[in-house]
Structure formats: structure tokens, C-alpha cells
Amino acid sequence: MTEMKKIELLAPAGDLEKLKTAIRYGADAVYFGGEMFSLRAGAGNLNLEEMKEGLAYAHERGKRCYLTINIYAHNEDIDPLYDYLRQIRDLDIDAFLIADPGIIAMVRETIPDAEIHLSTQANLTNWRTGAFWASAGVKRLVMARELSLEEIRSVRDHLPQDVELEAFVHGAMCISYSGRCLLSNFMTGRDSNRGMCAHPCRYRYSLVEEKRPGEFFPIEEDDRGSYIMNSKDLCMIRHIPDLVHAGIDSAKIEGRMKSIFYVATVVHAYRQAIDAYYEDPDNYVFREEWMEELLKASHREFTTGFYYGKPGHEEQNYRTSRYTKEYSFIGKVLSYNEETGIAKVEQRNKMNVGDHIEVFGPDISFFPMTITDLADWESGEKLESAPHAQQILAMHMAEPVKPGYILRKKEG
Structure with missing residues (x-):
């Protein structure tokens, strides 16, 4: 029997401390942003010297590091991005997470041997699109959060085996299509596709009729409240075998803006679940203690998202946008x-x-x-x-x- 390739546990690294914490607590790889061109401008992110230190720390322990350059660039971003790429081209970065095809071309031009991973922002939802990116030399494809396990399996079956699939398994869910949200830009002037999302999906809303200014009517779903766009958090720790059988190569945890406590807790729980599965796949049994540990980190209620079909009203939290913090x-x-x-x-x-x-x-x-x-x-x-x-x-x-x-x- 051929030994199964172990699924990668990929963790967020919002700053250098979180990078080291993620690796210490069991991540196989981390993804992080630099000071520019990342979709988490509010995270601490890493400057050039911190990147060097983080890369050395990870590589000494046999771990991998992926740099996110996943904004959708405007014309004004092009020259500064070229300057940034020239600054980092000699760093031993394992791969670059990119959504914009123009940025992919710029990275290849500046760093010819760069490994490219397609960001979830590119909204990959079918195998034909996957085949296009594979033919363009993209090594790994991050699946849109809107795909079911069955759909991911189909993507896997249609692509060459050396093309890897990555999927989010834990963390916040965006109400907009794979994070392509315009609400933040419209309401606050902060562009979510350039790293500055204000998370308006977590706001509480009321209705105003145009001829009755100042009269606010609550938006309610029965008696449950009015957080109409507030998704529960994704959690797939109970379903490691299904993720593996769907052909996912990398299980990704969301949370570059979360604390080291969150990173340590979530990575540790998933590390134990994944290791237990590969130790004895035929007799694997989920242990409730792993879920109990996850619940000790700040979280919203959990959902399996789109993995087992399209979410219904139960996947939203209509009562509050606050986290549970025990x-x-x-x-x-x-x-x-x-x-x-x-x-x-x-x-x-x-x-x-x-x-x-x-x-x-x-x-x-x-x-x-x-x-x-x-x-x-x-x-x-x-x-x-x-x-x-x-x-x-x-x-x-x-x-x-x-x-x-x-x-x-x-x-x-």
C-alpha cells in the first residue's frame, strides 16, 4: 500500500511572533504579508528584517513560508510593487500567494524561479479555470470558499497530480463572494481588495424609508436580531478524513489579525487531529477534547460552510457579531x-x-x-x-x- 501524502497544515502569521508561534505549535507552513500589497493591512505584517528572521526560523525547522501579494493592483501600485519585488527577490521565500494575473507576471519577471500559489481572491470555482492556471505554471490553487467537497474532488480529478489544492478549513467566513466585497469601499472608503476591509458585514443594520428620514426600522429575522450578513466561523476539525479524500493538499487556517493565543490554540488542535488520522486512518475517531480546546480561543459559532452543500439560514448568526470569549x-x-x-x-x-x-x-x-x-x-x-x-x-x-x-x- 502506498503511503498517503500528509495534508499540510497552513497557519496565519500576522507578525513575526505569530509566525514563530504557529511553527512552534505544529504548522507545516505559514503565510504572511509584507508591509505592502497584502490583503490584511491591519495585521502587524513583517518588514524586510523580520521576513529574514522568520524565514530562517522556519527553514531551520523544515517548515515553509508563503508571502501574500494578493491585492488587486491599480495603476498607481505598479511602480511601487516593482520596487518592493526588487527588495525581496533574494529572500528564500517558498511561494507567493497572488490573485492578480498582472502581479503574477511581475513576480515572474523579477523573480524567475518563484513558486506561485493562486489566492482565494481569484475565485476559483471550477476545474476548467483550474486547468487554465495550471497551464500557466501556477503550482497551487486555493479553492474558493463557495465550493463543496464534491466540487473540490472534481477539480482534483481533472488536474495534473503535481498541481496542489489548498482550502480554508477554519476561521472567519466572508459574506461576499470569496472576499470580493465592495461594501467596505462604498461605506468607509477602505478598499477590501487592497487590504483595508472595515468588515461592514458585521454591522447591525436598520431600514430607512426615503420619505421618512430619521425613522429607523429594525431588520429582523423572526425574533433573532438584525445581523443579516454575519456568518458563523468555519470549522472543519471534525471532518479531517473528508478533507483528505477530497484531494486537498493544504488545510488553511484563517486569522492573520488574530492573537498568538488564537494561533497556538487552533494550530495545536488541528495538528493533533491530523496526526491522529494519519497514524491509523482506518480506525480514526475524532476526540471531543480537540473541539473543547478550539472553543477556548475567541470564536463565533461554527459552521461547515459550503463543504456539505449551500448554507441555509442556520449558518448566519442573527443575534450578535461579537466573539465568544471564555x-x-x-x-x-x-x-x-x-x-x-x-x-x-x-x-x-x-x-x-x-x-x-x-x-x-x-x-x-x-x-x-x-x-x-x-x-x-x-x-x-x-x-x-x-x-x-x-x-x-x-x-x-x-x-x-x-x-x-x-x-x-x-x-x-
Whole structure:
């Protein structure tokens, strides 16, 4: 029996810290934006020196890095983009995520051996379009979110085997067609196709009749509220076998603007599920603990999107656009002294002596503990609480920890 090629776990890297976190917690590859020409202008993104550091960190660990240049360029973008490509052409970037065919041509002209991945912004929804891009030398095709597993399987069957398919498996869903939204531009002047989406799909709307200005009528679906364009979040962790059988080569997590807590939690859960499947595909059983872990990261209600057919009204959340947040990210371990049991911790949210918390890392599930002591790392001053952002602390740990482990606390 031929060994199955393992599906790639592809994680978002909104900045250098998230890049390292994603790799530490199990990502096979990361995608990130530079300071320009990426569709997540609000993410931290990476400057040239950070790209070099991130690439070195990933490649030393056998991981891959993909740079997003997935805006739809206007004429005014062309010369600055050429300048940008000349700045990065000597970096060892594994692939470029691009939607605009003109930008593909520019990248090939400037970096002839570049590997090209077609961004989801290109709206690939059928195998004929896939064949076109494959014939143009595109190595990987990112599927539109509007495709079912059956449709993806058909795309796979019609393409050469060396052409890879990538699909989103977790994260926010755009109400507009594969992210091609004009609402943001129209309402706020921020162009979603150039990286500045204001997310108007999450707003609460009312109706106004033209002859009754100032009289607002709520838009309601029964008694459930008026967030008429607010999709639930995609979550396919229960369906790893179906993703594999559909021929997907890379399982992509959305979230370049999310926290390192989100990245670590989601990547860790999917890593465990994917590894468990490949260890014994015939006897694979989903473990509820993986879903319980996912729910500890900030999230909306979950949906399987279009994978099993067109979504109905249940795939929308009409009540609120807020995230569910049951746990807070309170700190990150920087170092640990095995002899004393004391960790150097960077505070991320307020913590107090006596708090009941959980600690998790890439090589463990989690362990609960109570904070018994806190001290300022530099002065040694004893503290009852740590309210200052990114304060460096010393604290005893209930079990051994490693750099990169994360501390979280249940809300309420």
C-alpha cells in the first residue's frame, strides 16, 4: 500500500511572533504579508528584517513560508510593487500567494524561479479555470470558499497530480463572494481588495424609508436580531478524513489579525487531529477534547460552510457579531529554571495571586494550576497582581514548562 501524502497544515502569521508561534505549535507552513500589497493591512505584517528572521526560523525547522501579494493592483501600485519585488527577490521565500494575473507576471519577471500559489481572491470555482492556471505554471490553487467537497474532488480529478489544492478549513467566513466585497469601499472608503476591509458585514443594520428620514426600522429575522450578513466561523476539525479524500493538499487556517493565543490554540488542535488520522486512518475517531480546546480561543459559532452543500439560514448568526470569549490569554513563558521551578513570564492580560489558570504548550495538552506568587522579574518585588501590559514576571509553575508555553484564565 502506498503511503498517503500528509495534508499540510497552513497557519496565519500576522507578525513575526505569530509566525514563530504557529511553527512552534505544529504548522507545516505559514503565510504572511509584507508591509505592502497584502490583503490584511491591519495585521502587524513583517518588514524586510523580520521576513529574514522568520524565514530562517522556519527553514531551520523544515517548515515553509508563503508571502501574500494578493491585492488587486491599480495603476498607481505598479511602480511601487516593482520596487518592493526588487527588495525581496533574494529572500528564500517558498511561494507567493497572488490573485492578480498582472502581479503574477511581475513576480515572474523579477523573480524567475518563484513558486506561485493562486489566492482565494481569484475565485476559483471550477476545474476548467483550474486547468487554465495550471497551464500557466501556477503550482497551487486555493479553492474558493463557495465550493463543496464534491466540487473540490472534481477539480482534483481533472488536474495534473503535481498541481496542489489548498482550502480554508477554519476561521472567519466572508459574506461576499470569496472576499470580493465592495461594501467596505462604498461605506468607509477602505478598499477590501487592497487590504483595508472595515468588515461592514458585521454591522447591525436598520431600514430607512426615503420619505421618512430619521425613522429607523429594525431588520429582523423572526425574533433573532438584525445581523443579516454575519456568518458563523468555519470549522472543519471534525471532518479531517473528508478533507483528505477530497484531494486537498493544504488545510488553511484563517486569522492573520488574530492573537498568538488564537494561533497556538487552533494550530495545536488541528495538528493533533491530523496526526491522529494519519497514524491509523482506518480506525480514526475524532476526540471531543480537540473541539473543547478550539472553543477556548475567541470564536463565533461554527459552521461547515459550503463543504456539505449551500448554507441555509442556520449558518448566519442573527443575534450578535461579537466573539465568544471564555478564556483570556494572560501570559507567555519566556524561560524556565528547572532547579527552582520558576518561570520568566511576559504578562498579556491582568493576573492575580490566587487565580486559577491553565498552562498549555505544543507538546502537552494543558495542566491547571493556581498562581501562588508573582514578582517583578528585574527588581524581585513581590506582587499581588500584574496589571501592566507585557510586564516581565517571575512565578512558580506547578509543572515544568518551556519557552512559548501559554497561560490562560477562564473568564468570569
